[in-house]
Amino acid sequence: MEATFPIACRPFGQDYVLPMNESVDHMSELPLSELIVCPKCDALHRISEVGPDEQAACARCGTLLITPRPLSFLHVIALSFTAMILMIGAIFFPFLRISAQGLSHNSSIFGAAMAFSEGFLAPLAFAVLLMIVALPALRFAALIYTLWPLAANRPAWPRSAQAFRLAEALQPWSMAEIFVVGTAVALVKVAGVASISFGPAFWAFGTLIIVTALKNAFMSKWSIWEAIGPR
Amino acid sequence: MNVLTARAAGLIGCTRCGRVWPGEASHCGRCGAPLAPVTTISLQRVWAWWFAGLIAYVPANMLPMLRTATLGHEQANTILGGVIELVAHHNYGVAAIVFIASIMIPVAKFIAIGYLALIVAHEKFAGSHRHLHLYEVVEFIGRWSMIDVFVVAILSALVQLGFVASIHPGPAAASFALSVAFTMLSAQNFDPRLIWLPPLGTDKA
Structure with missing residues (x-):
């Protein structure tokens, strides 16, 4: 045949x-x-x-x-900037607040990672910070670097290929959306014992997830590689 | 359908960006990624990470995941112990979620990756769409297992109410995180192109 x-x-x-x-x-x-x-x-x-x-x-x-999509470069840049701003807000504002029997306690996203900072679990605190803050931020920065000149129809900046390849390789390891779903699971677990209220960082982080999903939907890998062109 | 593959044509394809290069090329000239030929040698890396993940999964289940102190009463729970306690408190819904996410899915992932890595070398099963779907499900679900580690982090950071209630992470959190990372690496190192490898000797390459 x-x-x-x-x-x-x-x-x-x-x-x-x-x-x-x-x-x-x-x-x-x-x-x-x-x-x-x-x-x-x-x-x-x-x-x-x-x-x-x-x-x-x-x-x-x-x-x-x-999967070509019109205007995709500009969309991805705009969404990446939005995501970066939301990320900064998410780190610095309070994330969750617990109260039970007259006592209350605040936690930030940074504080959640630092829960592992005691003793030999310290490397895990570092890994959690990487997965929920550093790697997503690095991905957005690499995408902006790659797409900024391409959106203006100018030739790609040097090392664009490496930057975009890095952004692609980091995708499975940036786990911001998993962290947000983890928040929901944690809330279910303590729901009977204490009351929880959300801080601004929770909403910033939640919006970040939607922005990231939109950005992935607008992105056409093939078009970006075609635009970067041969080195 | 008889499809011409890059391998059969004496070419090599970049799995990152889709560009095609002459068979002897070692790196993709466009995206710079190393080009990997379709060979079962790559399964060695899959097995290496698979065993590393399995080894890390043992302490993840034996050691405590959470240490809970409520009104002076301290308790250390393993993953399974937490599920049993939830059942004892008649929280069947949450118990089911924790059992599926922390025990069933990790075990199913080990079985699925091991099954794929064993089966792709068998020409009888070449070109199975079911195997590709299984691989895609494993690749998609793999990272979501990290949710357990995040739940422990959030609970430990949040539930700090002094004498009333406080939660601290246990050593199992670290080995569970390692196990998830190793399993993800195992799945990433699996080359889905092997699923389509025709019986040896019948293709050109």
Whole structure:
């Protein structure tokens, strides 16, 4: 059976690709820059023009390969700045307040990480600070650095590729949204014993999660890599 | 469907940015990421992190996760001990959540990664969409296990009401965090392209 060599393109929201029966020999004539490979299954595809309402998926495993979105660079920059400002607020304002039997206690996000600062758990305090504050902030900064010149149609700044690759690699380790859901679980656990009130930092952090999700939705990795271009 | 892969065409694809390079390239010329050929050798890293995660998971369950002091009465709870106590207090809903998030999901992750790493070398199962979905679920869920560590951090920071009630973290928090991180690294090192590797000897590469 002859190998097929599909064009990576499908109408948005539909579940099929347009396979094109090009022979394998024909492929050697194509420059490599016209090809895209699926990171999940290694299938080769030929890049075609993907319209603003379309997204390209792998013909074999269905992984999304190209999801172009108009205005995406500017959106991502704006949302990253918003997220940075919210993060600063989230660190410095009080986060939660507990009160029971006439006693009360405040905690900030910094204080939550510092809960581990006694004794040999201290490295964990550092790791928690990294995961909920430092790495998300570093990701936003790297994205702004990468996209700032690209949004103005200027050539990428030096080391943009490294900065964007760092931002991508840090994604699984920046866990701000998990921390917020953790707050909910903690509240359920103490709900019967004490009453809890939210400080401004809680709302800042909660908004940060929504902003981060929006930013991820607006981001098209492929378009950013295309715009950074070869080094 | 017979699909041409970069491997079969003598090329190598960048798993970070999707660009295609000649087979002998070592780094992606666009994003600078190292290019990894599709080989089962990469499974060694998966197993190394898998065992590290499993070793860290043992003290995470044996040692106390939380030390709770209420009105002069101090109590240290392991993860399972906390679940049992919640059941004893008839908090079945919260007990179920903690049991699923802290015990069932971590164990299921070990089983799923181990199963994938064992099965991809078997040509009988090549190209299973179910295996790809399993991998995507493990990759998505992996980081959420860290929620336990954050809950301990929030409770310990918040519940500081002196004699009435205070909560301190136990050593299990650190080993649990390590176990989650190691399992995440194990999953990240698993190359999903191996799922599609055709039976050896039938493809070009």
